[in-house]
Amino acid sequence: DTAVSQxxxxxxxxxxxDKSIKCEQNLGHDTMYWYKQDSxxxxxxxxxxxxxxxxxxxTVPNRFSPKSPDKAHLNLHINSLELGDSAVxxxxxxxxxxVGVGYTFGSGTRLTVV
Amino acid sequence: KxxxxxxxxxxxxxxxxxxxxxxxxxxxxxYNLQWFRQDPGKGLTSLLLIQSSQREQTSGRLNASLDKxxxxxxxxxxxxxxxxxxxxxxAAYSGTYKYIFGTGTRLKVLA
Numbered sequence: 001d002t003a004v005s006q007x008x009x010x011x012x013x014x015x016x017x018d019k020s021i022k023c024e025q026n027l028g029h030d031t032m033y034w035y036k037q038d039s040x041x042x043x044x045x046x047x048x049x050x051x052x053x054x055x056x057x058x059t060v061p062n063r064f065s066p067k068s069p070d071k072a073h074l075n076l077h078i079n080s081l082e083l084g085d086s087a088v089x090x091x092x093x094x095x096x097x098x099v100g101v102g103y104t105f106g107s108g109t110r111l112t113v114v
Numbered sequence: 115k116x117x118x119x120x121x122x123x124x125x126x127x128x129x130x131x132x133x134x135x136x137x138x139x140x141x142x143x144x145y146n147l148q149w150f151r152q153d154p155g156k157g158l159t160s161l162l163l164i165q166s167s168q169r170e171q172t173s174g175r176l177n178a179s180l181d182k183x184x185x186x187x188x189x190x191x192x193x194x195x196x197x198x199x200x201x202x203x204x205a206a207y208s209g210t211y212k213y214i215f216g217t218g219t220r221l222k223v224l225a
Contacts, residue, residue: 031211033211033212040217041152041201041217041218042215042217042218043158043203043205043215044215045212045213045214048211048212050211055211056210056211056212058212090157090158103148103160103207103213104160105150105157105158106157107156107157108156108157110155
């Protein structure tokens with residue numbers, strides 16, 4: 001299936017741990033994104049990568065480090081997890097970054113920090 | 115700085131009713147505006163995308179309009195059904211590699 005896939009779907013971890021979320025798209029898109037949806041359901045951009053280069057870093061703590069090994073993958077690594085990091089994280093991709101065409105979201109990773 | 119607002123925040127209607135969801139944005143310099151649907155615990159599904167040069171888009175019972183000059187978009191749902199119950203999000207794209215999302219309208223259609 002052509003899609004944006006994220007793993008894991010659910011992640012429960014303790015404060016202070018380091019964790020990673022993986023994202024892969026097989027749509028041939030050149031731009032990938034990470035969004036965060038907080039407890040109030042507000043969705044906000046975190047990072048954007050175009051052709052493996054960082055385009056956007058929206059005032060995200062440097063405990064969050066995205067890594068794009070190739071155009072089809074954008075992983076999110078989080079160090080020293082805090083309670084406030086609990087949220088749903090969505091990966092997305094789009095074709096021809098810059099005009100928002102073909103924007104496709106993954107199904108999300110629900111992160112719970114205890 | 116683009117800000118997107120949606121009203122109402124929540125809406126409950128009986129089945130069969132026609133309804134309108136509102137979205138307003140502060141910066142009219144957008145490439146497009148997109149409406150998404152989000153079901154509980156699920157990802158986002160794109161419903162309609164309106165390019166800045168368009169006034170409206172239709173898909174089945176859904177019709178979305180765009181008025182850039184006034185900074186408004188509406189999503190019209192005809193003959194609502196219980197299966198339409200979800201959160202509806204509008205998002206504005208300003209050509210900066212990101213969508214700015216509204217806070218969403220939680221819709222419940224009662225059988």
